[in-house]
Amino acid sequence: MISLTSSAVEHLKSLIAEKNADAGTGLRLRVEKGGCAGMQYVMGLDQAKTGDEVQSQEGVSIIIDQDSLGYLRGCQIDYVDSLADAGFKLTNPNAARSCGCGTSFEPQTA
Template identity: 40%
Template sequence: MAVTITENASKELKRYMEDQKVAEGSMLRIGISSGGCSGFQYDFRFVDDVDEEKDNLSEQHGIKVVVDKKSDLYLDGTTLDYYESLEKRGFTFDNPNAVKSCGCGSSFSA
């Protein structure tokens, strides 16, 4: 499994889906794209389509997760978590394939 979603992340994703009225049956697509200050940036959004030839699909804590096979190479072993403290709040990626990351944690190089 390329990406693991923690229970904290799934709770926050479900809250977001309810607040934003995301369509029932939508899936969380996680991938990478070129850009960011370190080379690649994380991309995640809700979608309603999957291509079984190009995507890997899993379900974790009630969230359907789609990762395209190209991104899968860079995200293998990655954990998506939700962090909340007095000074910071948001989703975080712990990617063992990242050689370096930017200060904000939204981009990396592999």
């Protein structure tokens, strides 16, 4: 299960409304090879496709493809707006280490 902070929920609702997105639009979260730590997070608004895992919380949805699901179980998504940076940030219990900017991670080995 992936959880969202109240800040992430509110920002995602605002983002979906701002983009005049279709009903059923959610935040797609996936993992791909890349970044300075080996794997990187990719996020964007999207519609669910066949085989996706869709998790809903407080009226918003997180969409995850099956290949990314194992890397993301138990994550928390927050929205941070500070002087230095603004955006969705992930706390990932499946990461052995994360890069300094928080956009990539090294997965734990079994």
